[in-house]
Amino acid sequence: xxxxxxxxxxxxxxxxxxxxxxxxxxxxxxxxxxxxxxxxxxxxxxxxxxxxxxxxxxxxxxxxxxxxxxxxxxxxxxxxxxxxxxxxxxxxxxxxxxxxxxxxxxxxxxxxxxxxxxxxxxxxxxxxxxxxxxxxxxxxxxxxxxxxxxxxxxxxxxxxxxxxxxxxxxxxxxxxxxxxxxxxxxxxxxxxxxxxxxxxxxxxxxxxxxxxxxxxxxxxxxxxxxxxxxxxxxxxxxxxxxxxxxxxxxxxxxxxxxxxxxxxxxxxxx
Amino acid sequence: xxxxxxxxxxxxxxxxxxxxxxxxxxxxxxxxxxxxxxxxxxxxxxxxxxxxxxxxxxxxxxxxxxxxxxxxxxxxxxxxxxxxxxxxxxxxxxxxxxxxxxxxxxxxxxxxxxxxxxxxxxxxxxxxxxxxxxxxxxxxxxxxxxxxxxxxxxxxxxxxxxxxxxxxxxxxxxxxxxxxxxxxxxxxxxxxxxxxxxxxxxxxxxxxxxxxxxxxxxxxxxxxxxxxxxxxxxxxxxxxxxxxxxxxxxxxxxxxxxxxxxxxxxxxxxxxxxxxxxxxxxxxxxxxxxxxxxxxxxxxxxxxxxxxxxxxxxxxxxxxxxxxxxxxxxxxxxxxxxxxx
Numbered sequence: 003x004x005x006x007x008x009x010x011x012x013x014x015x016x017x018x019x020x021x022x023x024x025x026x027x028x029x030x031x032x033x034x035x036x037x038x039x040x041x042x043x044x045x046x047x048x049x050x051x052x053x054x055x056x057x058x059x060x061x062x063x064x065x066x067x068x069x070x071x072x073x074x075x076x077x078x079x080x081x082x083x084x085x086x087x088x089x090x091x092x093x094x095x096x097x098x099x100x101x102x103x104x105x106x107x108x109x110x111x112x113x114x115x116x117x118x119x120x121x122x123x124x125x126x127x128x129x130x131x132x133x134x135x136x137x138x139x140x141x142x143x144x145x146x147x148x149x150x151x152x153x154x155x156x157x158x159x160x161x162x163x164x165x166x167x168x169x170x171x172x173x174x175x176x177x178x179x180x181x182x183x184x185x186x187x188x189x190x191x192x193x194x195x196x197x198x199x200x201x202x203x204x205x206x207x208x209x210x211x212x213x214x215x216x217x218x219x220x221x222x223x224x225x226x227x228x229x230x231x232x233x234x235x236x237x238x239x240x241x242x243x244x245x246x247x248x249x250x251x252x253x254x255x256x257x258x259x260x261x262x263x264x265x266x267x268x269x270x271x272x
Numbered sequence: 273x274x275x276x277x278x279x280x281x282x283x284x285x286x287x288x289x290x291x292x293x294x295x296x297x298x299x300x301x302x303x304x305x306x307x308x309x310x311x312x313x314x315x316x317x318x319x320x321x322x323x324x325x326x327x328x329x330x331x332x333x334x335x336x337x338x339x340x341x342x343x344x345x346x347x348x349x350x351x352x353x354x355x356x357x358x359x360x361x362x363x364x365x366x367x368x369x370x371x372x373x374x375x376x377x378x379x380x381x382x383x384x385x386x387x388x389x390x391x392x393x394x395x396x397x398x399x400x401x402x403x404x405x406x407x408x409x410x411x412x413x414x415x416x417x418x419x420x421x422x423x424x425x426x427x428x429x430x431x432x433x434x435x436x437x438x439x440x441x442x443x444x445x446x447x448x449x450x451x452x453x454x455x456x457x458x459x460x461x462x463x464x465x466x467x468x469x470x471x472x473x474x475x476x477x478x479x480x481x482x483x484x485x486x487x488x489x490x491x492x493x494x495x496x497x498x499x500x501x502x503x504x505x506x507x508x509x510x511x512x513x514x515x516x517x518x519x520x521x522x523x524x525x526x527x528x529x530x531x532x533x534x535x536x537x538x539x540x541x542x543x544x545x546x547x548x549x550x551x552x553x554x555x556x557x558x559x560x561x562x563x564x565x566x567x568x569x570x571x572x573x574x575x576x577x578x579x580x581x582x583x584x585x586x587x588x589x590x591x592x593x594x595x596x597x598x599x600x601x602x603x604x605x606x607x608x609x610x611x612x613x
Contacts, residue, residue, distance in 0.1 A: 047502070050505075050506045051505065051506075052502050052505055052506065071510065072505045072506075072508050072509060072510050072511070073508040073509075073510070075508070076506065076507055076508030077508070080506075081503075081506040083502075083503055083506075087500075088499065089361075089498040089499060089553070091548075091552065091553040092495070092498070092553060092554075096495070096554060100495060100496050100499070100507055101507065103492070103496055103507040103508045103509060104507070104508030106492060108489070109489065110489070110491055110492030110493065110556060152507075156507070156508075
């Protein structure tokens with residue numbers, strides 16, 4: 003359970019988040035979408051305590067996080083960052099073990115329960131067979147899965163993901179999000195994920211928060227939020243939204259201002 | 273065995289280097305005599321030794337303390353080098369590059385020039401003053417390199433190199449002025465235990481124990497920090513505090529190394545890289561392995577320095593660079609294909 007109430011964040015003078023309120027129940031996935039630079043990643047950084055909020059409160063499982071140490075916080079919530087510039091020399095196993103940091107003793111030694119947790123999350127993410135491979139040898143999709151496994155090894159009930167699918171191809175995108183979906187249900191996790199892809203947000207999230215200029219523009223089930231009217235207001239580009247033929251979730255198609263590659267064909271087919 | 277038993281290999285190598293270091297010199301002490309002399313000192317053991325009295329003096333008052341000082345210095349340089357590389361996430365970082373060693377040197381020479389250590393108290397002020405110089409240097413370089421919240425490595429190294437040059441020339445100036453001790457100080461500058469006896473060993477031991485102990489404890493934290501400060505904090509580390517603690521511990525260690533043996537380059541850079549290439553990047557092992565390897569490397573370099581132009585002794589700092597650089601380039605060439613860093 004993650005509750006965020008009127009959270010505001012400012013970098014120096016500029017307000018980046020403005021009174022953001024949202025809550026995520028156990029077993030629920032909330033997708034945060036919006037144009038570049040509206041504060042989506044800032045939201046994750048503020049919730050995870052990397053940048054201090056100017057105002058508002060964050061409660062994780064009912065605990066106000068403002069006075070928690072990094073260690074206490076890391077026992078409540080785990081973050082899956084974007085897989086960029088990872089140190090290539092560590093093995094998958096070593097990397098996932100770092101998810102146990104908040105539980106290690108002062109000598110930094112891992113115990114039996116730590117290793118058990120590491121192997122469990124390696125299995126969940128289907129990485130057991132890659133355990134001794136170095137991060138630098140893995141594909142982008144595998145690296146992203148390693149970061150997910152590391153977050154799972156923290157054994158928290160709150161999971162925050164920062165654009166986990168941005169650099170993945172179609173197959174890895176759906177594999178990863180299916181996995182997140184499955185885990186959120188099995189372990190009744192509260193999941194907040196920042197997504198760029200509106201169609202994926204519509205498919206995988208229980209609710210969607212559409213952000214604009216540091217504020218929440220619209221928050222609700224995908225069909226309510228991902229509408230042509232909302233999107234053109236936030237992204238400043240006309241779009242067409244149709245229901246997904248299999249799932250009925252909103253699918254976003256670009257519209258207007260398009261310079262088509264094959265104008266004659268498109269006229270014929272329509 | 274080298275790859276699979278890193279600690280055993282390093283301990284054996286260190287033992288060999290230590291024996292070599294006490295046996296070799298202007299007078300060679302044969303292994304059997306060496307063993308009997310050492311055994312005779314153990315409580316409860318009585319060994320009839322036929323060794324001449326001078327061997328006793330050479331071994332216990334000259335060779336052993338010199339060996340201990342060199343081993344401690346090598347261990348300190350290499351373990352702090354490994355820690356700096358991890359902390360700044362930069363393969364070029366070593367105690368010299370970011371100016372810490374030069375700052376410590378300036379501190380040490382300042383203490384020397386005010387009062388050359390005739391007394392025991394004077395002796396203990398040298399590492400303290402070196403530590404002060406090291407910490408001040410880190411503080412200055414770090415704040416100069418700071419851009420907003422971040423400390424970009426490029427500016428850190430630029431600031432370090434610039435400040436290092438400044439501190440080194442100040443050191444040279446001080447040496448130039450204190451003409452009575454000039455020759456001794458010059459010997460110090462090129463690396464070499466100019467002060468004999470057990471005094472320097474006891475004077476730096478507490479610093480090294482504290483600093484190296486801290487660095488060894490920081491192994492896991494350094495691993496996590498390789499993913500960046502933000503992720504480290506999200507994984508539960510108080511990143512900013514850990515960074516300061518590691519800098520303090522590494523500076524303490526560097527200062528101790530520099531205090532009595534002067535400028536000895538390359539050990540802090542080469543040894544951690546060789547350990548990294550051979551045994552991997554896990555800082556929980558990299559720091560202790562660098563420590564053992566650093567002690568071995570400096571002992572061997574020191575033996576070489578004493579033997580190669582005997583009876584003259586070459587400053588060991590010249591040897592470490594002369595042998596260290598080609599050796600490092602060779603190792604680097606071997607490891608070219610692997611992503612070891």
